[in-house]
Amino acid sequence: MHSEQPRALLLDMDGLLYHGDRPLPGARRLLTRLAETPHVFVTNNPIRTPEQIADALGAMGLPRPHPERIITSALATARWLAQWRENFRYFCVGAGSLDAALRRVGQPDSERADVVVIGEGPGLDFEQLTIGINLILSRGARLVATNPDPSVDGVRNGRHVTLPGGGALVAPFAAATGVTPTFVGKPEPLLYEMALALLDCPAGACLMVGDRPDTDIAGAERLGMWTALVRSGQYPPGRPWPTALPQPDYDCDDLSVLMNALDRDHPGLLSPERDRS
Ligand SMILES: [Mg+2]
Numbered sequence: 001m002h003s004e005q006p007r008a009l010l011l012d013m014d015g016l017l018y019h020g021d022r023p024l025p026g027a028r029r030l031l032t033r034l035a036e037t038p039h040v041f042v043t044n045n046p047i048r049t050p051e052q053i054a055d056a057l058g059a060m061g062l063p064r065p066h067p068e069r070i071i072t073s074a075l076a077t078a079r080w081l082a083q084w085r086e087n088f089r090y091f092c093v094g095a096g097s098l099d100a101a102l103r104r105v106g107q108p109d110s111e112r113a114d115v116v117v118i119g120e121g122p123g124l125d126f127e128q129l130t131i132g133i134n135l136i137l138s139r140g141a142r143l144v145a146t147n148p149d150p151s152v153d154g155v156r157n158g159r160h161v162t163l164p165g166g167g168a169l170v171a172p173f174a175a176a177t178g179v180t181p182t183f184v185g186k187p188e189p190l191l192y193e194m195a196l197a198l199l200d201c202p203a204g205a206c207l208m209v210g211d212r213p214d215t216d217i218a219g220a221e222r223l224g225m226w227t228a229l230v231r232s233g234q235y236p237p238g239r240p241w242p243t244a245l246p247q248p249d250y251d252c253d254d255l256s257v258l259m260n261a262l263d264r265d266h267p268g269l270l271s272p273e274r275d276r277s
Pocket residue numbers: 012013014015016210211212233
């Protein structure tokens with residue numbers, strides 16, 4: 001089914017390596033064993049910058065990745081919009097790094113925006129919804145969302161909570177205007193393509209590891225990548241595979257099971273084990 005062996009990895013982050021501010025079992029071992037394997041992290045989370053994400057991993061006691069190896073959906077959205085239109089004007093709704101990422105390639109303009117960009121996090125209110133709807137209906141602004149996730153995992157007061165994702169936050173704009181949004185994050189190809197270009201690796205020689213069948217795995221499979229689901233996040237052990245989606249190459253309950261399978265099938269892809277702590 002695959003004509004090439006995997007020689008590089010793309011890794012999701014939340015639900016695979018950590019949950020909230022806690023590392024998941026096997027994450028430290030995997031990141032340590034990636035020291036000599038080409039790899040890039042791809043996250044649909046548009047809120048934190050790569051530097052903030054790298055610092056958060058370091059604070060959890062995990063090896064701190066180089067920020068240039070982390071591609072967020074906010075960065076991918078900015079890149080996509082810059083290719084779509086030079087010096088675009090935008091109105092954006094979303095917390096964290098999204099506005100800064102867009103500002104590098106476009107201009108904020110809530111009266112004459114060419115595009116309404118929806119991210120994640122707190123901030124959406126009646127006024128913003130009204131501005132966005134009218135930009136779309138009166139000015140023909142395009143509706144773009146950083147990522148299609150209906151919901152995402154969060155932690156509040158030490159407890160797991162479900163938060164609205166980019167797919168949920170863009171929905172009221174789509175409902176009010178009848179316009180279909182353009183999504184940038186996984187499972188759309190752009191985030192993967194940016195990462196593959198950074199790795200200088202064809203899709204068929206790269207393994208995508210993630211915790212969501214509908215985004216991480218579905219998007220990678222469409223590009224012809226190797227795929228591994230780890231059931232440590234959104235998709236728990238024992239839940240039947242969604243029949244509408246293609247099966248991944250690896251379906252593992254945790255990262256240790258995945259590392260064992262990769263050592264068996266693709267020896268040398270991960271660095272040898274030196275420290276089993
Ligand atoms: Mg995830």
